[in-house]
Amino acid sequence: xxxxxxxxxxxxxRRFSSGAFSSGLTVPDFAACLQLGLQPxxxxxxxxxxxxxxxxxxxxxxxxANPYSMxxxxxxxxxxxxRCPHGYVSAEHRMWGQNLExxxxxxxxxxxxxxxYARMLxxxxxxxxxxxxxxxxRVTQVSDSQTxxxxxxxxxxxxxxxxxxxxxxxxxxYLAGQRLTKSIExxxxxxxxxxxxxxxxxxxxxxxxxxxxxxxGWGNPNQVQEVEQVTKAHMAVRQLARKHVRQQLVGxxxxxxxxxxxxxxxxxxxxxxxxxxRGNRVRRFKDxxxxxxxxxxxxxx
Amino acid sequence: xxxxxGTTPAATPAATPSELKAEMLRGAQSVATAPAPNxxxxxxxxxxxxxxxxxxxxxxxPVDLVCGVSIASVPYGVWTWGQGEISTASTAHNAAVxxxxxxxxxxxxxxxxxxxxxxxxxxxxxxxxxDVELVGTAVRPVGDASPPALPFVSDLSARDFTLLKGAxxxxxxxxxxxxxxxxxxxxxxxxxxxxTQNIELTNFTQAMYAARESAMERMQQSAxxxxxxxxxxxxxxxxxxxxxxxxxxxxxxGTTVKLVADVHKNITPQVILPLDDAVxxxxxxxxxxx
Numbered sequence: 001x002x003x004x005x006x007x008x009x010x011x012x013x014r015r016f017s018s019g020a021f022s023s024g025l026t027v028p029d030f031a032a033c034l035q036l037g038l039q040p041x042x043x044x045x046x047x048x049x050x051x052x053x054x055x056x057x058x059x060x061x062x063x064x065a066n067p068y069s070m071x072x073x074x075x076x077x078x079x080x081x082x083r084c085p086h087g088y089v090s091a092e093h094r095m096w097g098q099n100l101e102x103x104x105x106x107x108x109x110x111x112x113x114x115x116x117y118a119r120m121l122x123x124x125x126x127x128x129x130x131x132x133x134x135x136x137x138r139v140t141q142v143s144d145s146q147t148x149x150x151x152x153x154x155x156x157x158x159x160x161x162x163x164x165x166x167x168x169x170x171x172x173x174y175l176a177g178q179r180l181t182k183s184i185e186x187x188x189x190x191x192x193x194x195x196x197x198x199x200x201x202x203x204x205x206x207x208x209x210x211x212x213x214x215x216x217g218w219g220n221p222n223q224v225q226e227v228e229q230v231t232k233a234h235m236a237v238r239q240l241a242r243k244h245v246r247q248q249l250v251g252x253x254x255x256x257x258x259x260x261x262x263x264x265x266x267x268x269x270x271x272x273x274x275x276x277x278r279g280n281r282v283r284r285f286k287d288x289x290x291x292x293x294x295x296x297x298x299x300x301x
Numbered sequence: 302x303x304x305x306x307g308t309t310p311a312a313t314p315a316a317t318p319s320e321l322k323a324e325m326l327r328g329a330q331s332v333a334t335a336p337a338p339n340x341x342x343x344x345x346x347x348x349x350x351x352x353x354x355x356x357x358x359x360x361x362x363p364v365d366l367v368c369g370v371s372i373a374s375v376p377y378g379v380w381t382w383g384q385g386e387i388s389t390a391s392t393a394h395n396a397a398v399x400x401x402x403x404x405x406x407x408x409x410x411x412x413x414x415x416x417x418x419x420x421x422x423x424x425x426x427x428x429x430x431x432d433v434e435l436v437g438t439a440v441r442p443v444g445d446a447s448p449p450a451l452p453f454v455s456d457l458s459a460r461d462f463t464l465l466k467g468a469x470x471x472x473x474x475x476x477x478x479x480x481x482x483x484x485x486x487x488x489x490x491x492x493x494x495x496x497t498q499n500i501e502l503t504n505f506t507q508a509m510y511a512a513r514e515s516a517m518e519r520m521q522q523s524a525x526x527x528x529x530x531x532x533x534x535x536x537x538x539x540x541x542x543x544x545x546x547x548x549x550x551x552x553x554x555g556t557t558v559k560l561v562a563d564v565h566k567n568i569t570p571q572v573i574l575p576l577d578d579a580v581x582x583x584x585x586x587x588x589x590x591x
Contacts, residue, residue, distance in 0.1 A: 037322035130329060160322060162329035171332055175350065181321060183350050186357070189328035214377035214429030224393040226400050227372045227430060234370040234434070235404060242345065242366060251339025257347040257366050259436055277366075279345070285331035286324075294358055294463065296570035 023155040029177030037160040041127045046119030046152040050112035077101040078236050082205040097205025099233040105199040116150035124170045129156035134176030135193050173280050188282040195278035196244035200237040204269025212269040241275040254279040346438045352459035359463040362443045367408035369435040371400025380545035387481040394479040397433040405435045409452045414439025416453035418462045428544045455556040469562025474527040478520030479552045484508040512551035520553045529557030
């Protein structure tokens with residue numbers, strides 16, 4: 001990361017040195033923040049606009065002459081091949097199929113996400129913050145183009161009489177207010193907001209194509225059956241996203257996970273499945289204290 | 302009383318502001334130095350902090366986020382006009398639910414979870430395939446990494462799970478039932494005759510009743526199959542298929558529960574009367590007087 005003081009926009013430097021703080025916290029969250037010994041020092045943000053590369057016909061990621069050795073595929077990435085049981089039928093007959101992880105898509109997403117995150121942290125570091133709370137992140141498509149905007153926003157805080165975090169990198173959390181208070185009280189210190197994305201492309205082979213379009217014959221008896229190739233792709237993309245996010249945990253825990261799956265159907269059985277996972281990485285700093293025993297209540301109002 | 306035997310942990314008073322500040326400071330100090338290398342498998346969970354704390358208070362802990370997906374094919378021609386139940390579609394629905402349930406249970410077993418709570422269920426019925434996705438958090442009694450005999454899957458929240466457990470019940474699994482039925486075609490004469498009338502379309506009403514009874518029966522049977530005593534939190538979806546308006550579908554699902562205590566334990570809720578005022582909006586015209 002570049003020296004924050006040199007890398008920040010000039011207007012941001014002026015704003016941060018004005019003496020007044022800004023914050024994205026609601027009034028209840030602001031009050032809870034003070035009660036916890038956190039002093040807001042500024043609203044910090046990070047942006048990154050990424051253009052998605054072209055993976056169309058002619059690129060190394062399209063169906064090649066040899067379907068079993070796809071060019072450009074990263075070693076160790078998930079892939080499964082499916083071979084047609086019928087032999088040559090016609091030029092249109094899909095004689096092979098493949099489920100293929102798309103690391104280049106995942107890396108592009110990760111690059112955009114982490115650049116925006118790093119820029120938010122640069123602003124927080126410039127403010128001398130110990131942490132960033134109430135983080136809000138979003139990824140939006142810019143107009144109708146192949147361009148996505150990654151945006152982070154949060155409130156930089158310092159801990160009263162607290163030491164700076166290890167390496168000077170502020171900790172971050174999606175939580176604020178009473179939820180953050182409860183987390184701290186329970187012994188979980190926020191480390192970072194973490195997210196990962198996995199992308200799997202399904203090239204349907206003949207059986208998958210027929211099953212997904214309700215075809216009979218060609219190995220599809222007139223009965224219900226599970227579409228193995230697509231089912232496996234869906235399971236794989238979720239497992240990959242969880243594996244990627246776990247690599248960022250280094251033994252810590254991930255709380256409040258959100259999992260989001262987007263599916264784009266391109267033809268019968270052909271689809272791209274993207275899975276995004278995010279949550280709060282937390283570290284236990286004391287043994288767990290049971291919360292006060294929950295008491296069932298009935299409201300009279 | 303201990304959390305292990307299903308009773309209530311000792312209550313601790315809420316922290317005062319100075320204690321909270323001390324805890325925050327302690328937390329900040331813990332991250333002021335680089336942590337020692339840790340090769341433990343960290344837990345992941347989609348529970349909110351409230352749910353996680355409540356679960357701990359009941360003696361359980363989250364282990365891992367788990368998923369199950371299945372896509373079952375529906376052969377061509379199944380939705381065209383016919384009579385009675387569209388049994389192929391009902392079978393496909395059942396197959397997809399079973400496939401997804403088996404996979405989420407498999408993932409739960411792998412991480413030594415004793416069950417899955419807060420399962421989010423997404424079912425999509427398409428012309429030629431039925432997609433089912435289940436996502437939830439595997440849980441276990443605190444520190445108990447022994448492989449479970451029969452893990453459960455439940456769409457109850459951690460709060461509902463805690464309440465259910467406190468009353469001596471446990472979830473036993475998801476109960477599912479679905480039925481798709483053709484609404485019989487009216488004769489041309491009947492259709493013409495009824496065209497200008499406000500009249501019940503009994504063919505649709507009867508089809509809906511038939512679908513409902515079959516689906517509910519299947520759901521109850523699936524609960525019995527896992528040794529349940531009943532189903533709670535039943536949700537239903539019903540109506541004509543968007544791609545085949547002459548076919549109606551009815552889906553019902555919920556969590557199978559069984560009594561594990563000798564008798565049901567009554568929960569005596571404390572009656573509370575909130576003293577906070579309802580929001581009063583200021584209306585400037587009130588100052589004018591009448």
